[in-house]
Amino acid sequence: MKPAPFEYIAPNNLDEALIAMEVNGFDGKLLAGGQSLIPVMNFRLAQPAVIVDLNGVTELDFIRPNPGGGVTIGALTRQSRLEHDAIVRDRVPLLHATIPFIAHPQIRNRGTIGGSLAHADPAGELPVLSVALQARFKLQRYDKERWVNATDFYQALFMTALEPQEIMTAIEIPPLPPRTGWAFQELARRHGDYAQAGVATLIALDDDGVCTYARLVFLNVGEIPMVATEAAQLLVGERISAESITAVVNHAIQHEIEPTSDVHASADYKRHLAGVLTKRAIRQAANRVTS
Amino acid sequence: MTLHTVTLIVNGQELSAEAESRLLLSDFIRHTLGLTGTHVGCEHGVCGACTILFDGEPVRSCLMLAVQAHGHIIETVESLGTPDNMHPLQEAFHAAHGLQCGYCTPGFLMTLKPYLEQNPNPTEREIREAISGNLCRCTGYQHIVDAVLLAAQKNHKQENKHQ
Missing domain, CATH: 3.30.390.50 (CO dehydrogenase flavoprotein, C-terminal domain)
Known part of the structure; x- marks a missing residue:
């Protein structure tokens, strides 16, 4: 019940994180909230050689209202923040109302929206919501970025469109149509x-x-x-x-x-x-x- | 094996210690810092026994690495009270029989301390939601809920006295 040894890298900003993933993406794993990754490492179901810890990349922790309605949410935003945020409550009530279904308060204090979406557990609430709301994800590499629709992101069991060197950095949720x-x-x-x-x-x-x-x-x-x-x-x-x-x-x-x-x-x-x-x-x- | 120096504030005191990258925060607290009040149950985030406060918020210390605590503030059950001067929550757990074997109790206390500060007047249902992430195999939870209600009442009496 202890993780296997790994090298630990803690970037302080997104550029450093993107470089770390460019170099280590194939044998490394990104650590966000860790509420799914650390258990599977404790069980040694996952034994990544390198851990790139995103928690110091605080620029990915944000909730921004979009001019035309809807919101853009940074991938490192904690689930507990979404649960208590007025912008999310007013603009994406479905998301706001569903957060309490995710595990328990202690888990939501660490768990992030991007981590849950990229982990792609079929029993996860956030992947289902992202598909229902037709969200799109910003996937960044060191020298390029792309936006992928949630509906195209999920490919098979725990398989997504995310490339090994990519980091999901933001989630854009469009406004709901009227009525x-x-x-x-x-x-x-x-x-x-x-x-x-x-x-x-x-x-x-x-x-x-x-x-x-x-x-x-x-x-x-x-x-x-x-x-x-x-x-x-x-x-x-x-x-x-x-x-x-x-x-x-x-x-x-x-x-x-x-x-x-x-x-x-x-x-x-x-x-x-x-x-x-x-x-x-x-x-x-x-x-x-x-x- | 690379060792990292972890500097953090534990129960109000600044400390530095070495940690291997794979060392869990729960094991760092118990084995490196010697604070064995934090208990380790399932080690995969299900039981809640290892709950501590990380920058003021309850989290599972078995789902964090010790190196992640560098530069942060953690509080463990040792920060609450002493046998002669217990925290109101500890007094209430004692009075309402909120524990039997005591294994889960540190996790409950560290979950409830910030909860009661933010929600001084919870209903029974709200308390049950607040402790939903902590398992207890002795009490059937009823006495724990009673203890929280008692602690909330005591807090109110204290406040009224001060007014």
Whole structure:
């Protein structure tokens, strides 16, 4: 239960960190909050030769409102800061409301938004939210940078578009379209545990209560955040009713998620659970639509 | 093996000590600094026994490296009180039977100290949320919740006296 030996590098600014990753990216790991990396190092499931500690790169700890709405968040911003920030609360209420589902207060005091997004755990709340909100990520190397959409970032189980030498430095979350309601639902065996299933939902309704936009992204029922595109499309042009919700839910859980059985629950149970949570989430999101 | 010099403030006192990069902060506190009040349970961030204050905020010391504490302020359970002069939280845990074996207690205390300072009047439900990251296998939590409510009441009485 102790990490294997490694070389420790603690850059003081982003330039130093980018150089450290340019040199060590292939045998090194970036350490942000450490709430996932240190446990796997303690178990020796990960034995990186080099650790590049980002915690001294304080320029990556920020929350900025964007002129057109939405926010840009520095990758090193702690989850507890997001939980208590007024800009996040006002501009990205879905994110604000979901943070308390992440583990426990002590974990959120260290855990960072960028660390969680780059770690890409399919049971992580933040990857699911980033896909639901159509966020994009700034990925920097020493001599170049690029922006990647969250929907393209997640490729397979714990596999992302991040290159070994790259650092995720910022997350841009666009504003929600007008008349859009939001909801996040998950079920964990104990509060703060990894959820057995969960779903983030966005619903937009017109003046007559007809759905003009829907987005459903599932947590921990596939290798990556699972986007139910076809199911969401079934709701567009419909009113929110028991019938329309049932059609959406049935399509999503039968065709657009891929849960696997584990010691706690069968795949069938998780499908059922995802459906129950989706029904609740669609109702809740629709009720949050304001003109 | 490279040794790093870690200079930090521990319970109000500035200290320097050597640490290998892979040394966990929890082991640094216990073995290098000799402060064995901080307990180590699971070593993967689940149990909360090793909770300390890092720059005033409760964190798991088993999920940090000792080298990461360089230039920072940490507080351990030894900072709270002494047997003759206990912290109000410690008194309340004693009075309300908030511990049996005591293994988890330092983690609970270090989680609750800043929590009560920031939330002087918590409800039972809020207390349960605040301690959700700490496991106790003896008490069933009820007596811990009682202790926190008692400590909050005592704090209020103290404040009223001063007014």
